Amino acid sequence: MRHMIEAENLSRDYGNVVAVNSVSLSVVEGELFGLLGPNGSGKTTMIRMLTGQVRPTSGSARVMGVDVTKDPVEVRRLVGIIPEQETPPSFLTAEEYLHFVARIRNLDSIEERCDRWFDLLEFRDKRDVLCKDLSRGTRQKLMFAQAFLHEPPLALIDEPLINLDPIMQRTVKDFLRRYVREGGTIFFSTHILEIAEEICDRVGIIHNGRLLHTGRLDEITASGGRSLEDFFLELVRGGAGA
Numbered sequence: 001m002r003h004m005i006e007a008e009n010l011s012r013d014y015g016n017v018v019a020v021n022s023v024s025l026s027v028v029e030g031e032l033f034g035l036l037g038p039n040g041s042g043k044t045t046m047i048r049m050l051t052g053q054v055r056p057t058s059g060s061a062r063v064m065g066v067d068v069t070k071d072p073v074e075v076r077r078l079v080g081i082i083p084e085q086e087t088p089p090s091f092l093t094a095e096e097y098l099h100f101v102a103r104i105r106n107l108d109s110i111e112e113r114c115d116r117w118f119d120l121l122e123f124r125d126k127r128d129v130l131c132k133d134l135s136r137g138t139r140q141k142l143m144f145a146q147a148f149l150h151e152p153p154l155a156l157i158d159e160p161l162i163n164l165d166p167i168m169q170r171t172v173k174d175f176l177r178r179y180v181r182e183g184g185t186i187f188f189s190t191h192i193l194e195i196a197e198e199i200c201d202r203v204g205i206i207h208n209g210r211l212l213h214t215g216r217l218d219e220i221t222a223s224g225g226r227s228l229e230d231f232f233l234e235l236v237r238g239g240a241g242a
């Protein structure tokens with residue numbers, strides 16, 4: 001089984017704040033892994049470290065076999081990334097932005113690739129609209145399209161469904177499940193437990209920068225008919241890692 005993400009004692013401080021505190025975890029090929037935690041628990045910092053956007057204070061991580069500290073550029077070339085609350089450049093249209101990403105990634109068949117995403121996420125009618133004039137949901141669709149344009153084997157997504165309406169949430173959830181069924185790997189963060197409960201294979205629960213638990217979703221919910229929410233609240237309110 002191929003390890004797509006391997007983190008060992010990964011930590012990141014911001015001044016006195018320990019955003020991520022000695023987290024070790026691994027994700028294997030074909031898994032849909034959800035990192036769950038309350039606001040400010042360290043999810044974004046974790047994703048930023050795994051994508052070479054933030055240097056760990058200590059510890060190490062390999063993503064698709066590449067050391068994130070030694071070669072962050074290669075990590076970002078290989079994987080797809082949807083950062084939290086990031087928006088595409090205001091001065092480009094949706095289509096210009098995707099073409100721009102495709103050229104940076106040196107992709108072929110640019111028109112076909114972009115068309116596929118416009119159709120899959122149902123926003124072909126917005127292709128000529130400047131990004132600054134798109135709704136938040138459509139901008140999020142565009143961020144999805146840019147992340148998956150090069151068909152990466154691994155995508156890291158920070159709060160993927162936050163601005164999407166229920167219909168688009170369904171489309172994206174179905175897409176993510178299909179993507180892992182076909183061999184892709186997803187690492188995403190959320191504080192919306194229903195989403196995790198619906199689509200994850202395995203989850204990690206982070207609180208105050210500490211990883212309190214990792215395990216298969218079916219194992220968490222199998223014992224005594226307990227919901228993921230019950231389990232999550234028990235752990236987080238239990239004060240572990242505080």
Ligand SMILES: Nc1ncnc2c1ncn2[C@@H]1O[C@H](COP(=O)(O)OP(=O)(O)OP(=O)(O)O)[C@@H](O)[C@H]1O
Nearest residue numbers: 014017019037038039040041042043044045046191
């Ligand atoms: N660039 C930064 N400078 C200073 N402190 C930071 C920075 N980024 C994160 N932090 C702090 O690190 C901690 C973890 O933040 P992080 O954004 O990783 O959490 P999160 O789980 O993604 O939160 P949310 O769900 O609210 O997005 C918080 O206390 C936050 O204030």
